[in-house]
Amino acid sequence: MFADGAHERTPGAIRLLVNGAKGFYKQGDKMCFGVKVESPGTYYAVMFYTSKYNGLFKLSIGPHADIKAGKAPTIKAQLPPMPTTVQGQIMGNLTLPSSNGKKWDACLELINPGAKPQAEPVFSNFYNIRMRRLVAGETLDVLQQPSDGGDYLLGDANMRLAKGQQPPSKAAAAAAAAANAVPVAVPAPSIDLQGHASWLAKGVQAEMLQDGYHNVTSLLRNKYRW
Numbered sequence: 554m555f556a557d558g559a560h561e562r563t564p565g566a567i568r569l570l571v572n573g574a575k576g577f578y579k580q581g582d583k584m585c586f587g588v589k590v591e592s593p594g595t596y597y598a599v600m601f602y603t604s605k606y607n608g609l610f611k612l613s614i615g616p617h618a619d620i621k622a623g624k625a626p627t628i629k630a631q632l633p634p635m636p637t638t639v640q641g642q643i644m645g646n647l648t649l650p651s652s653n654g655k656k657w658d659a660c661l662e663l664i665n666p667g668a669k670p671q672a673e674p675v676f677s678n679f680y681n682i683r684m685r686r687l688v689a690g691e692t693l694d695v696l697q698q699p700s701d702g703g704d705y706l707l708g709d710a711n712m713r714l715a716k717g718q719q720p721p722s723k724a725a726a727a728a729a730a731a732a733n734a735v736p737v738a739v740p741a742p743s744i745d746l747q748g749h750a751s752w753l754a755k756g757v758q759a760e761m762l763q764d765g766y767h768n769v770t771s772l773l774r775n776k777y778r779w
Contacts, residue, residue, distance in 0.1 A: 554586040554659060554682040561585040561660075573678040577608065578671070583662035586682075588614065590652040594686045599641040600632060600661075601680040606669035607633050612682070614647055614659045629664065632675075639680065646687075 556574035559567075562584045567576035576582065598612055610632055615625030628645035635642070661682065666675055754769045761769055 554588070554684075556584070556679050556681060559584040559586050561658075570678060573602075573680045575674055575676060575678060577663045577666070577675040577679070578673075579666055580663060583660050584679075585617075585658045585660040587656045588652075588659045589654065589656055590614070590649050592686060593649060593651045594688075595646050595648045596684045596686050597646050598628065598644045599683040599685075600644055601639055601641050601683065602632070603635050603637065603639055603677045604632070604675055605634055605636050605677060606673065606675050607631055607667050608663055608669075608675035609665035609667070610644070610661060611664055612644060612647070612659065612661050614649060615657050616655075617658045620658055620660055636677075641683065 557569055559574075562574070563576075563582040566578050566582040567574050567584055574584070600610075608631070609629065611627050611629045613620045613625045613627040619625040626647045626649055628647055630642075630644040632642055632644070659682070663675060669675065757769055
């Protein structure tokens with residue numbers, strides 16, 4: 554779900570950019586997308602953004618009336634600051650039924666903007682929300698160790714944690730639940746263009762220069778919507 558695809562944005566609080574959106578200033582600021590849930594199951598949500606500040610957000614998916622009534626499946630998480638680097642953050646899991654061909658809403662809403670200056674937005678640039686359904690037997694802590702020091706996540710060879718990144722912690726999640734606290738989002742798996750996916754970076758160098766992109770990540774995100 555890309556920022557420019559939102560059909561509802563809090564007026565004056567969220568401004569579209571060339572690639573993304575800037576905003577979320579105060580409690581209640583939100584953006585909503587139209588979605589269809591083709592297959593029931595458990596999905597995990599990953600947020601891609603840059604921000605100088607942390608903020609407490611909730612993501613709700615379901616019929617619009619259920620979201621307004623607080624009855625739709627919802628997750629809450631503290632999104633940490635990401636001042637310069639766009640690194641996806643796993644917000645958590647949602648168990649969803651099929652929408653049976655009907656269009657539902659997916660709404661991201663700011664619950665608490667924290668201690669940031671009132672005139673500053675939480676997101677310098679919000680890019681997109683990525684959802685992935687877990688198949689039978691998969692959990693976010695099912696990791697395999699590849700030979701290059703990264704971590705495979707969910708058995709997908711193209712999505713792994715790069716060296717130095719931390720996988721989701723069961724202990725941290727359990728501690729947060731026990732304390733009735735809102736968990737902090739954790740780094741999501743991504744394509745390591747300097748490691749296992751360096752072949753991809755080399756393969757698009759000519760295209761990157763021809764199209765005027767400054768780096769491979771910018772080319773993949775903006776041209777191919779990765």
